[in-house]
Amino acid sequence: MQNLDALLIFARVAEMTSFTRAAESLGIQKGRVSTVIRTLERELGATLLHRTTRSVGLTEDGRALYSRARDLLAEVEELQSMFADNGAPLRGTVRVDMPTELARNVVVPELPQWLASHPELQIELSSTDRRVDLVQEGFDCVIRLGPIVDETLVARPLGKLRMINAASPRYLARYGVPHTLDDLHRQGHQMVHYTRTFGVKVAGWEYPDGEGFAALPLPGAMQVNNVQAYHAAGLAGIGLIQAGYPGLAQYIESGALVEVLPNLRPKPLDAWLVVAHRRNLSRRVRAFMNWIEKVLAPYFD
Numbered sequence: 001m002q003n004l005d006a007l008l009i010f011a012r013v014a015e016m017t018s019f020t021r022a023a024e025s026l027g028i029q030k031g032r033v034s035t036v037i038r039t040l041e042r043e044l045g046a047t048l049l050h051r052t053t054r055s056v057g058l059t060e061d062g063r064a065l066y067s068r069a070r071d072l073l074a075e076v077e078e079l080q081s082m083f084a085d086n087g088a089p090l091r092g093t094v095r096v097d098m099p100t101e102l103a104r105n106v107v108v109p110e111l112p113q114w115l116a117s118h119p120e121l122q123i124e125l126s127s128t129d130r131r132v133d134l135v136q137e138g139f140d141c142v143i144r145l146g147p148i149v150d151e152t153l154v155a156r157p158l159g160k161l162r163m164i165n166a167a168s169p170r171y172l173a174r175y176g177v178p179h180t181l182d183d184l185h186r187q188g189h190q191m192v193h194y195t196r197t198f199g200v201k202v203a204g205w206e207y208p209d210g211e212g213f214a215a216l217p218l219p220g221a222m223q224v225n226n227v228q229a230y231h232a233a234g235l236a237g238i239g240l241i242q243a244g245y246p247g248l249a250q251y252i253e254s255g256a257l258v259e260v261l262p263n264l265r266p267k268p269l270d271a272w273l274v275v276a277h278r279r280n281l282s283r284r285v286r287a288f289m290n291w292i293e294k295v296l297a298p299y300f301d
Contacts, residue, residue, distance in 0.1 A: 004072070004073065004076060005036070006036050006039065006040045007040075007069045007072065007073060008026075008073060009022065009026065009028075009032075009033055009036045009037070010036070010037060010040055010048065010065070010066070010069060011066060011069050011070060011073060012025060012026055013033065013037065013049065013056060014049075014058055014062065014066045014138065015095070015138045017055060017056050017057065018055075018056055019033050019034055019037075019056060037049065044061075044065070046059075046061040046062075046065075047059050047061065047062075048061055048062035048065060049062055066138070067276075070138070074281060074282045074285075089118065089119075089120050089121075090118045090120065090121045090283060090284040090287055091120045091121065091284070092120075092121065092122070092282070092284055093121075093122045093123070093124055094121065094122070094123055094124070094140050094141075094284050094285055094288045095124040095126070095138055095139050095140050096123065096124070096125055096126070096139060096140060096141055096142060096143075096288065096292075097125075097126040097127070097128060097132045097137075097139050097142040097143070098125075098126075098127055098142065098143035099127065099128075099129055099143065099145060099227070100127040100128065100129055100227060100228065101227055101228075101231075101244065101246060101247030102127075102143060102244075102246055102247075102296070103125060103127035104127065104247075105246050105247055105249065105250060106246050106295060106296060106299065107125075107292065107295060107296075108125070110295050111123065114291055118284075118287075121284055123288075126139070129226070129227055131144070134153065134274065134275070134276045139276075140275070140281075140282075140285045140288075141273060141274060141275045141285060141288070141289055142273075142274050143158070143271065143272070143273060143274070143292070143296075144271070144272045144274050145161055145244075145269040145270070145271055145272075146269055146270060147270065148272055148274065152276075153274050153275070153276060154274065154275050154276070155272040155273070155274045156272065156273040156274075156275075156289070156293075157270070157271070157272055158271040158272060158273055158293060158296055158297075158300055159271055159296075159297070159300030159301060160268035160269065160270055160271065160300055160301045161244050161245070161246070161268055161269040161270075161271045161299065161300055161301075162244065162245040162246075162265075162268055162299060162300065162301050163242060163243065163244055163245065163265055163266040163267065163268055163269065164242070164243070164244075164245050164248060164252075164259050164262070164265055164266075165240060165241075165242050165259060165260045165261045165262075165264070165265060165266070166234060166240070166241055166242075166243065166248055166251070166252065166257040166258060166259050166260065167234065167237075167239075167240045167241070167257065167258060167260055168234060168235055168236070168237040168256065168257055168258070169255065169256075169258060170237040171234075171237035171238075171239065171240070172258060172260070174237070175187050175188060175189050175190075177258075177260060178260055178261060179261070181207060181216060181261075181264065184205060184216065184218060184240075185218075189218065189239075189240055190218065190219050190220050190221060190238075190239040190240070191204075191205055191218045191219075191220045191239045191240045191241065191242075192220055192222050192223075192224065192230060192233040192234060192238055192239040192240070192241050193220045193222070193223040193224070194223075194224055194225070194227075194230045194241075194243075195223055195224075195225055196225055197225070198223065198225065202220070202223065203215045204216050204217045204218055205217075205218040205240070205242070206242060206266035206267060207261075207264045207266065208264060208265070208267075213266065213267040218240075220239050221238060221239065222238050222239065227243070227247065230243065231243065231247060231248070231251075234257060235251065235256055235257065240260070242266045244269065244299075245299055246296075246299045249299075268301055271296070271300055273289055273292070273293065275289075
């Protein structure tokens with residue numbers, strides 16, 4: 001390969017799963033994209049893309065090349081930025097993933113001002129509560145809550161996400177406001193149970209116990225496996241809930257939910273800013289990571 005244009009075009013096709021969209025994003029003809037990919041496959045002696053009339057996907061060889069190509073392109077951009085003025089504009093796309101409630105309630109409302117400061121930058125924001133694959137799905141960085149189980153990833157700690165107990169005024173009018181753990185049973189309280197998998201034993205009501213945390217069995221009429229449904233059940237008065245403060249802040253401020261047992265909050269969740277194991281990150285990714293760390297800081301202990 002005489003230059004990096006072929007890798008750039010290949011990476012864009014891989015990310016957008018479309019020759020047409022890749023060509024449009026790069027401002028070139030679709031025919032040139034097809035020609036470059038065929039030439040690249042011939043030079044490497046490998047099929048990089050599965051092509052159908054409706055979609056384009058990476059082969060195993062294509063995934064391996066894409067992972068290395070992203071690293072190489074990031075390093076080239078890093079080298080170029082070494083000789084750029086500090087005021088050089090950020091360009092290109094940052095692809096990120098984060099929990100839905102963080103995106104909806106905290107990050108997205110702050111994005112317009114930041115994007116206005118960087119008009120040549122684009123954000124591809126995925127908000128999901130599943131664990132995405134950074135490399136295979138092409139994410140520059142992700143925000144994760146809880147333990148990091150993949151040791152090949154590089155994780156920057158953001159802090160501990162504040163968790164609170166809450167209930168709707170209608171629910172509290174029916175059952176009463178609990179002030180102690182004994183009140184939860186004495187007043188006949190119920191909770192909404194959150195679970196990732198139905199059919200498994202639910203943990204119960206989490207509370208601080210000495211230097212750690214314990215769970216108090218508490219009945220509940222409803223189980224959900226989705227954060228939005230969990231919040232909705234609390235707002236509807238179905239039961240008590242325990243959830244991250246960023247997702248509940250607007251409801252607490254409006255009075256739609258009331259915090260209860262503030263001295264017995266559940267265990268905070270470790271929060272991380274995670275990237276794939278690369279030596280270098282592009283200027284735009286580093287800038288986004290620094291910005292989002294500041295945006296999220298007020299919600300972490």
